[in-house]
Amino acid sequence: MKTLFGRRTRLLAATTATAGLALVVAGCSSNGNGGSGDATVKGVHLVKAGQLTTCTHLPYPPFQSEINGKVQGFDVSLIDLVAKNLGVKQQIVDTPFENFKTGAFLNSGQCDLAAAGMTITPERKKNVDFSDPYFEATQAVLVDKNSGIGSLADVKAKGKKLGAQAQTTGEDYAKSKGFDPISFESSDAVLNGLRTGQVQAVVIDYPVVQGWLKDKANADRFKVVDNLKTGEQYGFTVKKGNTALREAIDKALKDAKADGAYKKIYEQWIGPYNASVASPAS
Secondary structure: OOOOOOOEOOOOOHHHHHHOEEEEOOOOOOOOOOOOOOOEEOOEEOOEOOEEEEEEOOOEOOOEEEEOOEEEOHHHHHHHHHHHHHOOEEEEEEOOHHHHHOOHHHHOOOOOEEOOOOEOOHHHHOOEEEOOOOEEEEEEEEEEOOOOOOOHHHHHHOOOOEEEEOOEHHHHHHHHOOOOOEEEOOHHHHHHHHHOOOOOEEEEEHHHHHHHOOOHHHHHHEEEEEEEEEEEEEOOEEEOOOHHHHHHHHHHHHHHHHHOHHHHHHHHHOOOOOHHHHOOOO
């Protein structure tokens, strides 16, 4: 994320880490390098032997959410490729997003990496190391079809209420345009706010809106009236100086783009694949 357009920028003390809910995600079977109790696999040190521990914040579909009792999504599938290369399983820990800006959970040794639809920003680079970009993102403005709103500018002109997820790109973008958006704690709460009439429009990451509109009830009621290009690129983060793991992530991403795995995962979780906008070249 850019300083202004970062998707999430909240900060919370690391003492809240114990509130995280660990959720095991099915990964690939461990080979001889991963399950012997040695916490270093192929030159990569892991916080727990035999597993790649990922911090995330749920829910944020289509990047990560619990489906049928299992955490799944675009980010999850990509990091599964990293775990597979290391011969270990991925384990996901659900944590407050506030900690990702400072890398608190990475620094405390609770997680190896963070994967939560995070935009790469200079500010965050001061505290964590980012992988290569793996996703290009835009912001969407979603409204009720009966609202009479045809653009973001209309929201202000017609005196309508705008909603956004707290401490996210959408909220920051709206504020930069002179709005005072109503903040919601999660993406689910954003949609519920629109559904119940607390707000008449919301601004949030376009892939999230794509996921919402896959539901016929949502598609029948809501529509996208603006797609805002903010130049965002998502990256995974590791502890500052953890070069081995960062390089392992970058290799998995590069290989996935070369062999078609990235395209397949993108189409599964995001929608129709367009190489020019799906992910930056690397």
